[in-house]
Amino acid sequence: MILFHSNNDLAIITNEKKWTYLEVLSNSKSISEELLSGLKNARIVTSGNSPFDFLISLLSIWFSGNIPVVINPNFSTSQRIELIKELDIKYDFNDLKKNKEIRSTVKINSGDFDLKIRSSKSSALILFTSGSTSKPKAVELTFANLINNYHCINSLISIKSNEKFGLTLPYYHIGGFQIIFRAFFSGNAVVIPESFKSSDIFNSTQSHLVNYISVVSKTLFDFVEADYQFHDGLKAIFLGGGFSNHSTVKKAIEKGMKIYKVYGSTETTSMITGFNCNKFIDKIDSAGAPLFDLKIKINKDGHILLKSDSLMKGYINYPNSFREKGWFNTFDYGHLDSEGYLYIDSRREDMIVSGGENINLIEVNNLIASHPSIVSAFSFGREDEKWGQILCSAVILKEGINLTKDEKSRKLLGNRKQQQEFNLTEEEIKDYLKKQTVSYKIPKRIYFLDKFPVTELGKIMREELLKIIDSYEK
Template identity: 30%
Template sequence: MKDFFYKYSNRDNLIAIRTSSQILSYKELFTSAKEFSSKLSLLKNSESKYIPILSQNNAEFVIATLALWNIGLVPVPINTRWTDKEIDSVLTRNVFKYILYEKKFSEKLRKTGIPKISFDEVSSFPYNEATEISNDEAVVIFTSGSTGIPKGVIHTFDSLVNSIINGTEILNQHVSDKWLASLPFFHIGGFQIICRALLNGCEIIIPDNLETDSLKNSIEEFKPTHISLVSTQLQRLIDINTRISNSLKVTLIGGGFSDDNLLFKADKDGWKPVRVYGSSETASFVTAASIDEIKNYPSTVGKPVKNVEIKISDEDEILISTNSLFKCYLNNPEETAAKSVDGFYHSGDLGKLNNGYLFLEARKSDLIITGGENVNPYEVEQALLKIKGIKEACVFSLKDEQWSQKVCAAIVTSAGISENQIIEILKEEIASFKIPKEIFFLDSLPKTSLGKIEREKVRSMFTRNE
């Protein structure tokens, strides 16, 4: 199904990408991608078909992705918010041979030993006629693992396209519609914005950055027809009175908990919100709930969309079967086998069904979703326990108006160390969004008879009328 993304490649009168400083037609975009791929013979001849890309949302990222597709290689978007240590760990563990990157992130690659190629360098490479190579794999998206080690989710062109087709009724896309690139391309929600646009001949509006003011400016100036946000972004945009055009068709709201009242407010303001639920492994959303459905079934994440079947296991885990499921985890057959059983993806989320509507009850994996980013508490705990003077640590989430959930930690110390000192040390070890927003100092942590810290008991100690 790769060809689905190329069907508008010769349209010179159709805008593919718009930024504050440039406009590229579909023909210009694909011509640039073809030229880019013709200069990547060293990548094509490497031992690995997986090529990491470290870049913010920009036209170069889209061009690089298409260029890799042209020669049968697989883009692996890298989280730009990771520290240099986290990036080097992922690159080393997965034995990548090269990385493409935007020069502004060169400092984040100072620890890595693999060859680094900036977008700017590619333009100076010799031209070699690129022979198109077939490959069913389209992208690797990294997501948090149960041990704190990011897992590479491999999607095929089929699974990406199927996800888009399954959501057709919700998205209602047409040629010349406009998608706001409002989520990072290294997340499945952001990457699928590119894919949805290419598949339907839509314009991709790329803001200067993903800060609230920049999103507001792009929304008001370029008037997108489609937007995808996490609840934190939506709340901030509403707070600064972002003006919405009548041309807006839908705003997808996903990436974790979203308050019903926030969506009701957004609906009154013209955002046309639809709450969705999905994951990296499902290639974006598999359920959707309109405002009317949320009014009738408060807190629901909706009914399954086309070609999706959802079951609840005896342990209350949400099991998902769909033609948009991932192929496997990169270099992790054990986790693949554990998560994909008899055609159903075991989500790790707990929930229930009522009249066909799905309700989320808990995250079995204890992942914290803060501002749309996944944080594994185990990883943060390990970073805390490396700090001299911290004897025990338990990381958990509390609800938060700004972040949906905020990362918190309860610790037991043996020596005098302040919260500010802890945060400064963590800044060198983990990404900023993983650093606890609140740290509680305790004399002891509640444990089971086997000595395991009881995370929910710790969390309940600090829950304020949630």
């Protein structure tokens, strides 16, 4: 089957240049023939120095019948070496291309460089989970997964011809990768902003009249704070990447932004539930309804189970993991309302058990963040001989708020400027929580940070945060 057609329609747009499908695909085909013609079904690492470089390498690997292994260019050298060794990868696209002069194609005709695949069931790529809570897992996805997920979004909002998708998420995460795929599969253009800064995303969207962008909650918050007014042709702002603030979503809608909340992961090839928040404003706190072929059920433990052709082929080196009689167990906790809308009660890493009591960490975070002196909170469990786990929280204070001089709790203020007035204690936070919730949902320890370590998608890096706290306590 033909995956992408080579023609003179625009494929990639930046502030400096534009490329047609014919130019992009013919360039990739030439590189494929000169670099990779002797390889078949080999795993080839690609990172790319830019979204454009990545796309050329991806297409070149696909043209040659090999499997791209997409590695985050921000991974450390040791992380990269470990992952390559674990997957027994022998080829790196950048190494193969180094010192190799690629001849340019002299004459090209429309249709000459259509990208074809033998089977939709064959492996399309290996991508890694974000690693925000643990070591990144290698996820193997097929072309059928990618195509099925395209139909998921198309069932939510009908994609037309001559539209533009903003590459507003990193291409080495599934959200960004699928922006590229759904644009190319539908024959539309990918618009690449200068960076993932909210202002650059806004400017790119306005300048190039982009029709679809995907954002995380932090970006949407920035849009609202900056009071951005988008052009009328922006059909959808897809909001994913974890929990989103009810107030922020509501304010965005009031400002005329067209918000579609979605839920998905690397394992589900991106979004698999979603809905139009503007149309169903009473469902703002939900993750949406099942898209296309997705089936959802909740097991006896409260875990969300999924069945869809968007579900990954599997984890590399983790055979049959997370499978329950044909269903994929996300280990996220959730429930369905009477109309079939999914609500995420907590992610699997957002639950701990302390003294036999189940504690929802998201609930605790929201309670702490409701304190007038606190910007945000991140709660977690630590092993404890008596309780099994104890509840701990890290918080960021609002500007101008600091701890009392004699505060003996764990202080990790970083570079925060000391104020003349000190007006908050750990005990005051606990007293505040006592009025809001039961005792076992009050943190035993509270750590004060200047900022949280986060990924490019704004997810808090749990392991990095714990390292910061551990280094302080030593």
